[in-house]
Amino acid sequence: MPANPSPLSAPTAEDLHAWYRVQSAAFAHDRPGEPVPSHAAVQARLTAPGGRRQVLWLLRSPASDPVATASLRLPAGGAAGSTPGDAPTDRNGGVAGEIRMTVHPAHRRLGTGSRLLATVTEAAAAEGCGTLVGEVTSGTSGEGFLATRGFVPVLRRTWQRLALEDVPAPVAELPGVPHPGYRLTAWEGAAPGALAEGFTAALRSLPPLPPEAGLAPGATRWDASCVHETAELAARRGDRLLTVAALHDTGDLVGYATVLLPGDGARRARQYDTAVVPGHRGHGLALWMTAELLRRLTAAHPGLTELHTAVPDDNRHLLTVNAALGFRPLRRTVRYRHRLRTR
Numbered sequence: 001m002p003a004n005p006s007p008l009s010a011p012t013a014e015d016l017h018a019w020y021r022v023q024s025a026a027f028a029h030d031r032p033g034e035p036v037p038s039h040a041a042v043q044a045r046l047t048a049p050g051g052r053r054q055v056l057w058l059l060r061s062p063a064s065d066p067v068a069t070a071s072l073r074l075p076a077g078g079a080a081g082s083t084p085g086d087a088p089t090d091r092n093g094g095v096a097g098e099i100r101m102t103v104h105p106a107h108r109r110l111g112t113g114s115r116l117l118a119t120v121t122e123a124a125a126a127e128g129c130g131t132l133v134g135e136v137t138s139g140t141s142g143e144g145f146l147a148t149r150g151f152v153p154v155l156r157r158t159w160q161r162l163a164l165e166d167v168p169a170p171v172a173e174l175p176g177v178p179h180p181g182y183r184l185t186a187w188e189g190a191a192p193g194a195l196a197e198g199f200t201a202a203l204r205s206l207p208p209l210p211p212e213a214g215l216a217p218g219a220t221r222w223d224a225s226c227v228h229e230t231a232e233l234a235a236r237r238g239d240r241l242l243t244v245a246a247l248h249d250t251g252d253l254v255g256y257a258t259v260l261l262p263g264d265g266a267r268r269a270r271q272y273d274t275a276v277v278p279g280h281r282g283h284g285l286a287l288w289m290t291a292e293l294l295r296r297l298t299a300a301h302p303g304l305t306e307l308h309t310a311v312p313d314d315n316r317h318l319l320t321v322n323a324a325l326g327f328r329p330l331r332r333t334v335r336y337r338h339r340l341r342t343r
């Protein structure tokens with residue numbers, strides 16, 4: 001590997017293929033038993049990073065075999081040269097950069113990851129990042145790697161899978177069960193005009209994200225712009241974002257559940273958020289909304305076979321709701337954070 005590899009400025013089709021070779025080999029190695037993502041899905045992540053800027057590195061051996069990949073995701077404006085308000089800042093006074101580094105399994109423990117991390121860290125600091133965040137699968141090499149390089153764990157999540165054919169019968173019947181005082185509504189993409197304000201208010205009433213988890217670079221809580229960005233990114237990739245929400249008799253939007261349907265025809269969809277505002281918890285709304293989402297998904301998309309989601313380990317309520325829906329654990333991940341500089 002060159003001492004200081006250069007970022008990939010304009011990936012060619014061959015670069016994308018090489019990138020996929022690293023990703024697919026690492027996926028098969030690090031997540032045995034899980035289906036390896038398609039070339040199209042991996043490519044979509046590279047070519048449509050949504051409202052974010054992305055710096056990429058692709059390392060090859062002297063024989064030109066692909067050895068490692070890295071990406072650094074930054075808010076669109078970055079931090080360097082931005083004025084306050086241009087880009088979200090973390091508690092460290094800079095933007096949070098999100099890293100994803102992958103070394104091909106055949107080339108690990110030879111120092112490539114360490115040198116690549118040094119390169120990405122240098123680039124992040126030059127972009128004005130105060131924090132780097134990265135997520136690894138628990139029990140894999142990435143955990144030992146980041147933990148011994150100044151990263152600290154900030155968020156532990158369990159990824160879960162629901163086989164749609166295994167949805168319990170009571171859940172299938174739940175959408176028709178009245179919940180006095182509440183009714184359900186649904187939309188695709190961004191929240192429609194009449195509901196947009198209520199949706200934003202519902203988001204604001206939710207507890208903040210774990211400090212500096214950086215689920216969106218620099219974000220400390222979900223807000224309308226995060227959701228808008230998610231909807232925009234989904235549309236750009238050809239994916240579809242479906243939401244079911246619960247409305248109180250007062251007309252207030254008091255909860256929602258969202259699923260991302262892949263545009264590449266994959267049979268797996270991703271459940272994003274499930275949230276109920278604090279004053280309306282304990283009425284079974286999360287289960288009700290998700291049961292309705294499942295009903296709509298299976299009716300409109302018979303080719304879909306499974307749903308995946310990630311739940312923070314301290315969210316006992318959602319873990320209980322998901323267990324009732326038939327979700328089963330798939331793997332655990334740890335999100336790490338590293339402070340690059342202090343003020």
Ligand SMILES: CC(C)(COP(=O)(O)OP(=O)(O)OC[C@H]1O[C@@H](n2cnc3c(N)ncnc32)[C@H](O)[C@@H]1OP(=O)(O)O)[C@@H](O)C(=O)NCCC(=O)NCCS
Pocket residue numbers: 026030099100101102103104107108109110111112113114115134135136137140141142143144145146148
């Ligand atoms: C983590 C990863 C990038 C390391 O790449 P690498 O080229 O092997 O890294 P290096 O050779 O520079 O360093 C290896 C270090 O990782 C850690 N590590 C690697 N394998 C490990 C294992 N099985 N158990 C514990 N620690 C391990 C150790 O600290 C090791 O140092 P050592 O060999 O001196 O003991 C690579 O294993 C990988 O791609 N993993 C999957 C993706 C991932 O988790 N990325 C992490 C950041 S987003």
